[in-house]
Amino acid sequence: LARLLDAPAEPVARWRRIASALPAFAAAALSGAALLGLPFPGTTRGALCHVVAVEFLVIHSFPFLSMITLPRVRTRRWRAYQWFLFATWSCLYLGFAGEGRHGWSGILDFASGAIATYLGFLLRWGSGNRVAALVKRWAASFLFFVVAAVLTGARDFGDSDATLLHGALYFAALGLAEACGLHDLDWRNALRRRHGRPRVPAEPVGR
Numbered sequence: 001l002a003r004l005l006d007a008p009a010e011p012v013a014r015w016r017r018i019a020s021a022l023p024a025f026a027a028a029a030l031s032g033a034a035l036l037g038l039p040f041p042g043t044t045r046g047a048l049c050h051v052v053a054v055e056f057l058v059i060h061s062f063p064f065l066s067m068i069t070l071p072r073v074r075t076r077r078w079r080a081y082q083w084f085l086f087a088t089w090s091c092l093y094l095g096f097a098g099e100g101r102h103g104w105s106g107i108l109d110f111a112s113g114a115i116a117t118y119l120g121f122l123l124r125w126g127s128g129n130r131v132a133a134l135v136k137r138w139a140a141s142f143l144f145f146v147v148a149a150v151l152t153g154a155r156d157f158g159d160s161d162a163t164l165l166h167g168a169l170y171f172a173a174l175g176l177a178e179a180c181g182l183h184d185l186d187w188r189n190a191l192r193r194r195h196g197r198p199r200v201p202a203e204p205v206g207r
Contacts, residue, residue, distance in 0.1 A: 017179055020120030024175035027051065027116045031167035046159045051109045052167040053157035054097050058113040059141050061093045066134050116171060117141050120178045136183045144173040 033040055034048050068085045098106035121130075121137050148154070154166040177183060 016120070016123045017181055017184075020123055021175040021178035023112075023116040023119055024171045024178065027112070028168050028171035028175060031164045031171065035161060035164040035168060045164065047105065047109070048167060049157060049159045049163040050106065051113060052154075052163050052170070054106065054109045055113040055117070055167075055170070056145065056157075057093060057097055058110060058117055059138065059145060061089070062114070062118060062134070063138055065089055065093075066131075117174060120183060133183065140177055140182065141174060144170050144177075148173070 030040055030043055031048050031052070034043065034045050039045065039048075065086060068082060068089065094107050094110060097110035098104060118134075118137060121133055124133060148166045148170040151169065152162045152166040154160070154162040157163050157166070
């Protein structure tokens with residue numbers, strides 16, 4: 001993919017890309033199977049449609065949660081304050097996911113969507129610029145979600161074929177992006193090179 005798009009890529013072990021893509025591919029397969037009337041044992045149409053609905057909450061929440069946890073603080077007081085904010089916001093989003101009749105299953109749906117969307121980011125936690133890595137995944141997931149909604153006509157994300165098709169397309173796109181290394185491409189320097197500008201040096205590992 002780096003050669004095709006003429007963009008430099010960060011070196012990433014193949015197993016990381018495969019592991020990052022597997023949860024998204026699994027979610028896509030579950031939605032596709034339910035759409036065809038062949039649901040996997042232990043899954044239902046309603047539950048899979050709720051995963052798709054909760055996924056928008058996952059996309060919305062991670063920029064806020066990451067802005068709380070990514071800044072590096074040096075004192076125990078600020079670290080405690082940081083984790084208090086993270087726990088408070090997490091409980092808020094989990095409460096939205098599990099409201100009504102969904103309960104704990106809604107919370108599990110939120111966790112499943114978060115793993116499918118951001119596992120690749122967590123597996124690369126100690127390499128490169130964390131903020132840039134998060135922004136690329138958030139932007140891609142938001143774009144994929146909107147495009148899938150337009151293509152399938154899914155609107156309220158209730159128990160419908162459109163919602164299942166949306167989930168299959170959306171999670172398949174997430175998996176392909178991880179497997180192909182889309183998020184590992186150095187887009188900033190690729191664009192600068194195309195415009196004849198000097199390359200921006202890589203930031204220290206762990207930042």
